[in-house]
Amino acid sequence: MLFFITRSPESRGRKAKIPPGMLSKFVAMFSAAPVLMFIVFAMTGVLSVDYAVYGSVAILGSSLVFARPYLQNVAALTRYVDDLAQDRTTEQPDLSFLSTEGGLSESVKGLQESWEKKKQQLESMLSEREILVDTLPDILFMLDIEGNILRTNSAARAQFGQNLAHRPFAQVVDNPELIDAMQKTLADFNGRGLEFKLDGEGNHTFRARIERFPVHSPGGINVIVSLHDITELKAIEQMRADFIANASHEIKTPLASLVGFIETLRGPAKGDVEATERFLGIMAGQAERMTRLVSDLLSLSKLEMNADKIPDGKVNLVSVIQKEISHVEWKAKDKKVAFAIRLQPHLPEVTGAENELSQVLQNLIENAVKYCNPSSTISVTADVTTDIPPGNNLPTQVAVRVMVEDESEGIAREHLPRLTERFYRVDTARSRKAGGTGLGLSIVKHVLHRHRGFLHVESEVGKGSVFSIYLPFEAA
Ligand SMILES: Nc1ncnc2c1ncn2[C@@H]1O[C@H](COP(=O)(O)OP(=O)(O)OP(=O)(O)O)[C@@H](O)[C@H]1O
Ligand SMILES: [Mg+2]
Structure with missing residues (x-):
């Protein structure tokens, strides 16, 4: 294993110092016997006192000189072990006097290697856990x-x-x-x-x-x-509950009216041909309303189920726009509303499902007729544009755009983000009266999402609204 030992600033330049106590003990231990011998020789007259003193000093001096390098090695080893214990970076001590070939130095080197290895293992285990907890x-x-x-x-x-x-x-x-x-x-x-x-x-x-x-x-x-x-989960739960409440409410109202008329026809109005005719007309309207509601709900659930499947047909939006305008012309005439149609020549086809894009344009054009001022003009424009509102992830830089612009009371800013919610209506009574279920724009949003496009709404209170759809432009 390769590893590098860096000297810590403290360890750098720190020469192992021999503790004074250790040096004196060592010298005393090794010189005690010969010095004692010199004392005995001097006392018994075998040696003169001078020679005994010289001999003793020589013994003390030489043991000091010879013991020093060994003791320095011992001190270095002590410091090294202390550094390891204190988790300080350290370097292998010089043990040349203590060690023999393959001896203590090798063991110390082995100890340092295994200590480094364990430290690295521990550090990597800790960082793995840290990453696990963090992710x-x-x-x-x-x-x-x-x-x-x-x-x-x-x-x-x-x-x-x-x-x-x-x-x-x-x-x-x-x-x-x-x-x-x-x-x-x-x-x-x-x-x-x-x-x-x-x-x-x-x-x-x-x-x-x-x-x-x-x-x-x-x-x-x-x-x-x-x-x-669980914020999102709660919101979905709430949406589901609201949806069921709204759907039941929308069905309950025409159903109650049907039950009421049936009772009237069986009771007080029995045999009244004129009343029967009138009530049957209202009942047909209510039944139609329920049929529309159920078919819109089915459309939505089908769109949700196939949200990720991108339709692959080719759709000519010009003919779809013309067809949808012709469907509402009679309603527009009633309100004296005119259409200003501006379709870019040779508008490229878009990839999609024709019936779904028809549903989108039908709702936008129908809404414009429903909510516009009488005797006003509705403009329908279709073109290719690079002027795409930011924040919408259209997969292309160029879009095919259809804009439906009306002159009306407009929609207050606070309602705009909620328009595509199911059953959301700015003026519920007005929408109901016009036969609306409040599901139209929700269907528009889902269809466009499936086609990788989006809806953009701009409105000015007192002036009118512009509902624009953007679809990816694919070069031929
Ligand atoms: N062009 C418009 N001008 C003003 N308000 C509009 C316009 N289009 C939509 N709205 C408002 O947005 C609401 C939702 O529209 P949406 O098309 O989803 O429902 P609806 O038209 O009421 O019913 P449905 O389309 O299901 O028959 C409408 O009820 C209306 O309040
Ligand atoms: Mg509508």
Whole structure:
């Protein structure tokens, strides 16, 4: 294994110092016996006192000189072990005096290699766990016994901001039920789950899970709180409930009227030919309304089922526009409404399903006739354009555009984003009176989505509206 040892600033230039105690002990140990011998020789007269003193000094001096390099090696080894224990970067000590060939130096080198390897393994394990925790889509908080945040993952930081560590959890996620559940789990070790709504930006709804560790982790983590964002799920649930409520309501109204007329025809109006004729006309209108509603609902559900299947037919929008205008001409005449039609010559065909694009243009043209001012003009324009409103992901830089422009009361700005919601009507009574179900623009949106196009609405109160559709332009 290849590894590089860098000297830490502290270790660099630090020459191992022999502790004074060690040097004196070593010298004392090795010179004690000969010095004692010189003393005995001097006392017994075998040697003169002068020679005994010279001999003793020579012994002390030589043991000091010879012991020094060994002791320096021992001190270097001590420092090295100390550096390893303190997790400091260090370099292999010079053990030339202590070691023999293949001896202590090799063992120390082996120790350093295995220590480095273990350290790297540990670091990579930790970073793997860090990455795992960070890439979890759910929000994670790891708390200490006091309920303070010790660690978080990136989902938590993205939602609740950076620098969460060491802050009280209750301060970061301000929800009394959640804090209460967290404190109960801290006290009784029982995991808990709950749903809660966070006031503020986005009004997020979370499903929370709180678990307490049986014993706290070495890092002091006692409790884990995970939050799963269910805002979208809740919105879908709500939409589904609204949809059922709206659909039932739309069906209930004409149905109640039918039941009423049947009772009248059987009772008070029995035999009244004129009343029967009139009531049957109204009943036919209500039945037609229900039929339209059911067929619109079926269209929507079919479009949803096939949302990802791009239709592959070729559609000539010019002939579709002309056909749809001819269908509403009689209604337009009633309101004295004129059409100004501007179709670019040789408008390229678009890829799509003709019946679906007919449905789109039928609704836009019908709406214009329904909601425009009497004796006004409706302009229908079709062209190829590069002037595409931003923020819509059309797959091409060029679009085939059809614009239906009316002169009317217009639509207030706050309604514009909601127009394509199912059953959404600016003026419900007016739309109902005109036989509308409020599903038309929702169908338009789905059809255009399936064709990789989009609807763009501009409106000015008191002036009128422009409903434009954009479809991808494909060069022949
Ligand atoms: N050209 C327009 N001018 C003014 N308001 C419009 C126009 N087109 C649509 N709206 C408003 O948008 C609402 C939704 O339109 P949408 O076409 O979805 O439903 P509808 O026309 O009421 O019923 P349906 O199309 O199902 O018969 C309408 O009820 C109306 O309030
Ligand atoms: Mg409509």
